[in-house]
């Protein structure tokens with residue numbers, strides 16, 4: 001699904017950006033162009049990025065917990 005029509009940024013691209021370490025809308029705008037045009041996508045981009053970052057942090061915590069269990 002396209003989030004940003006001005007710059008052709010999809011939800012999947014925002015999730016990839018989050019996996020690559022993007023954490024803020026400013027960083028997202030610089031890396032993908034999302035929100036850098038008319039700005040109509042701002043709210044959707046913010047929610048999508050927040051969800052993607054949250055999922056990344058949860059996955060990271062789970063991986064660390066698995067690693068700690070493997071060491072025990």
Ligand code: FES
Nearest residue numbers: 004006037038039
């Ligand atoms: S739709 Fe994203 S900047 Fe216009």
